[in-house]
Amino acid sequence: MSIMRSLMFVPGNRKDMLEKSLSFRADFIVPDMQDSVPLSEKQSARDVIHDMLPVLAEAHKKIVVRVNAMSTGLLEDDIKAGVSPHTFGLNIVNIDTPEDVAIAEKLVTEQERKQGLEQGSIKFIIYLESALGVTNAYRNCLSSDRIIAAAFGAEDFTVDMGVNRTDEGNEILVPRSMVAIAATAAGVVPIDVVYANFRDLDGLEKDVIAGKNMGYKGKFAIHPGQLDSINKLLSPNAEEIEYARRVVEVFEESLSEGKGATSLDGKMVDYPVVKRAQNILGIAKDIGYTI
Numbered sequence: 001m002s003i004m005r006s007l008m009f010v011p012g013n014r015k016d017m018l019e020k021s022l023s024f025r026a027d028f029i030v031p032d033m034q035d036s037v038p039l040s041e042k043q044s045a046r047d048v049i050h051d052m053l054p055v056l057a058e059a060h061k062k063i064v065v066r067v068n069a070m071s072t073g074l075l076e077d078d079i080k081a082g083v084s085p086h087t088f089g090l091n092i093v094n095i096d097t098p099e100d101v102a103i104a105e106k107l108v109t110e111q112e113r114k115q116g117l118e119q120g121s122i123k124f125i126i127y128l129e130s131a132l133g134v135t136n137a138y139r140n141c142l143s144s145d146r147i148i149a150a151a152f153g154a155e156d157f158t159v160d161m162g163v164n165r166t167d168e169g170n171e172i173l174v175p176r177s178m179v180a181i182a183a184t185a186a187g188v189v190p191i192d193v194v195y196a197n198f199r200d201l202d203g204l205e206k207d208v209i210a211g212k213n214m215g216y217k218g219k220f221a222i223h224p225g226q227l228d229s230i231n232k233l234l235s236p237n238a239e240e241i242e243y244a245r246r247v248v249e250v251f252e253e254s255l256s257e258g259k260g261a262t263s264l265d266g267k268m269v270d271y272p273v274v275k276r277a278q279n280i281l282g283i284a285k286d287i288g289y290t291i
Helices: 015-023 039-058 076-084 098-115 131-135 138-143 154-161 168-188 201-213 223-232 240-257 271-287
Strands: 006-011 027-032 064-066 089-092 121-126 147-152 191-194 218-220 262-264 266-267
Touching: 006 015, 006 223, 015 039, 015 168, 027 039, 039 076, 064 076, 064 098, 076 098, 076 262, 089 098, 098 121, 098 138, 121 131, 121 138, 131 154, 131 168, 138 147, 138 168, 147 168, 154 168, 168 191, 168 201, 191 201, 218 223, 218 240, 240 266, 240 271, 266 271
Parallel strands: 006 027, 006 218, 027 064, 064 089, 089 121, 121 147, 147 191, 191 218
Antiparallel strands: 262 266
């Protein structure tokens, strides 16, 4: 699985911004056909994204195109423009039920066939952003082998619930946790909510840490200034990596002596602790740290 710490939304109708994204330090670039594009610009966004996909791919960017909801009537044309040999995946929004995923999958499979792509090559990041979508979160996450990640959409969720969206976020605490739990249980990557106050880096860092403590492994960004904080906080630091390395070493030594659980720095080391350490080392290796 590719590292998915940071996923950067870029308005699909803005060629200049997509060109700037070539320098963004995001794990994924997400050319957007949905919320950042006015209705009058939807076709322009399709055309610009279609032309920019090979440019982004040549710069070794992993690309996930965000398409419009099926209820808009725009999804089929979006998929035609977004599926290509250069596209890693699609961000499928407003998923309420597994049947919604099945509709998108049918359209994508047809495009793969027409373009001579391997069936199943285009991956899905689904957005769960309604009461029904969150209630069905686990089933939704399991509804297709294409799904590699699931994201919680706080703005649409609060609209659906008829509640105000606040900076504190108490109104989304439960559904935000539910999506992280469901995605993890389904074996897909949980992607956290956008932090809308992009000039508030202190608030962003608190929000990233809160999501990380719920189990989120990645986060969408709406401004390049958010990327460094997201990447840093969703990566293991040097102290965590060193401790994880020591945990694995002492446990392997314990096993070689015919023992199970052991201790390190006065703390018990057993299989769950070792598994957590191995996960940290795996992430560090994928990011490029020398272990």
